Amino acid sequence: MKIAVLPGDGIGPEITHEAVKVLSALGDSFEMEMAQVGGAGYAAHGHPLPEGTLKLAKEADAVLFGAVGDYQYDTLERALRPEQAILGLRKELGLFANLRPAILYPELAGASTLKPEVVSGLDILIIRELTGDIYFGKPRGVRECPDGPFAGQREGFDTMRYAEGEIRRIAHVAFQAARKRDRRVTSVDKANVLETFQFWRDVVTSVHKEYQDVELEHMYVDNAAMQLVRAPKKFDVLVTGNMFGDILSDAAAMLTGSIGMLPSASLDANNKGLYEPSHGSAPDIAGKGVANPLATILSAAMMLRFTFGKTEQADRIETAVKRVLAQGLRTPDIHEPGSTKVGTKEMGDAVVAALG
Numbered sequence: 621m622k623i624a625v626l627p628g629d630g631i632g633p634e635i636t637h638e639a640v641k642v643l644s645a646l647g648d649s650f651e652m653e654m655a656q657v658g659g660a661g662y663a664a665h666g667h668p669l670p671e672g673t674l675k676l677a678k679e680a681d682a683v684l685f686g687a688v689g690d691y692q693y694d695t696l697e698r699a700l701r702p703e704q705a706i707l708g709l710r711k712e713l714g715l716f717a718n719l720r721p722a723i724l725y726p727e728l729a730g731a732s733t734l735k736p737e738v739v740s741g742l743d744i745l746i747i748r749e750l751t752g753d754i755y756f757g758k759p760r761g762v763r764e765c766p767d768g769p770f771a772g773q774r775e776g777f778d779t780m781r782y783a784e785g786e787i788r789r790i791a792h793v794a795f796q797a798a799r800k801r802d803r804r805v806t807s808v809d810k811a812n813v814l815e816t817f818q819f820w821r822d823v824v825t826s827v828h829k830e831y832q833d834v835e836l837e838h839m840y841v842d843n844a845a846m847q848l849v850r851a852p853k854k855f856d857v858l859v860t861g862n863m864f865g866d867i868l869s870d871a872a873a874m875l876t877g878s879i880g881m882l883p884s885a886s887l888d889a890n891n892k893g894l895y896e897p898s899h900g901s902a903p904d905i906a907g908k909g910v911a912n913p914l915a916t917i918l919s920a921a922m923m924l925r926f927t928f929g930k931t932e933q934a935d936r937i938e939t940a941v942k943r944v945l946a947q948g949l950r951t952p953d954i955h956e957p958g959s960t961k962v963g964t965k966e967m968g969d970a971v972v973a974a975l976g
């Protein structure tokens with residue numbers, strides 16, 4: 621059981637450290653090897669995804685990833701920016717299925733920016749396609765605008781595209797996940813405007829024929845964004861493309877009380893995976909010891925469940941997280957009167973202490 625630990629930048633090292641601490645406290649023997657990635661990879665090796673890091677990630681059974689990115693690298697040419705590391709890992713490892721479960725722990729019902737009655741009991745699963753869409757489509761770049769009123773000026777462009785097989789495989793993941801839940805899938809698209817997403821809708825509808833026991837609804841992405849804050853509990857499994865999934869999952873994070881609570885699993889066809897919080901490197905709070913490590917700790921629990929099949933150990937971590945929340949411990953991102961404010965390390969220590 622080899623885990624590649626890639627802490628990255630900003631709060632990445634702080635939160636990953638806590639997740640490693642929790643994994644180490646379980647009593648199983650995981651082989652964990654660390655490597656630099658993102659801005660840290662660029663600073664040490666001149667590339668955000670150094671060869672050695674990619675090799676380690678490929679060899680390992682799973683990757684525990686912190687976060688990448690820092691403002692100081694924003695002016696580098698795109699290929700060298702820290703974000704290319706996570707995009708490169710997803711592509712190189714074939715991690716096409718991104719599972720982002722948005723669960724509101726009852727203890728945090730008062731912490732959400734939405735009214736408790738709107739969010740209490742929330743348990744939805746966002747499935748984001750992760751290796752296609754406008755993120756990876758070619759051509760892209762900046763060129764001379766060929767026609768229209770701005771002809772001759774520079775224009776930026778990207779290409780949105782999805783191959784049928786890419787849509788089919790993520791649709792299967794969604795329908796199969798729904799079978800283990802409330803058997804309802806909402807496919808989110810923009811079929812009213814975009815060719816790519818009319819095609820998406822048609823392909824999802826055709827895959828659905830194999831899953832007649834699962835209810836399928838189609839929804840436009842703008843409506844989905846509205847419904848997520850209006851009546852989020854109406855959703856069960858939400859499946860969508862790379863770009864829409866990125867945006868909707870950050871919105872869903874706030875339903876859970878904080879972006880620091882939303883874990884994720886990025887899986888290939890064989891459940892090999894990369895596990896990371898859904899948030900970024902939070903440069904604004906990096907080094908202050910206040911970042912919420914729970915999304916990363918919960919991502920480690922997803923790793924145990926999906927890649928290693930260690931359901932009991934995953935349950936232990938998730939139960940420990942519930943216990944520390946019940947004890948009233950909160951990092952400062954969660955605003956709740958009467959709670960006990962703790963830092964990143966104390967939160968990690970509390971989870972370790974609460975492991976049954």
Ligand SMILES: NC(=O)c1ccc[n+]([C@@H]2O[C@H](COP(=O)([O-])OP(=O)(O)OC[C@H]3O[C@@H](n4cnc5c(N)ncnc54)[C@H](O)[C@@H]3O)[C@@H](O)[C@H]2O)c1
Pocket residue numbers: 631635686687688689690691703706879880896898899900901902903904905910911912913915953
């Ligand atoms: N997968 C990734 O590595 C990943 C994901 C998203 C953004 N990024 C990168 O992170 C950098 C910052 O991006 P951003 O500011 O748009 O998004 P962000 O998610 O890093 O931060 C948004 C806000 O949420 C807060 N926040 C995030 N995680 C938190 C945590 N665990 N505990 C407490 N507060 C937390 C931050 O302090 C900030 O105010 C950028 O370089 C971006 O490209 C990386």
Ligand SMILES: CC(C)[C@H](C(=O)O)[C@@H](O)C(=O)O
Pocket residue numbers: 689703706707866898900
């Ligand atoms: C950092 C960035 C490339 C990444 C994405 O857009 O996928 C992030 O926002 C995420 O949600 O993991």
Ligand SMILES: [Mg+2]
Pocket residue numbers: 866867870898
């Ligand atoms: Mg994002």
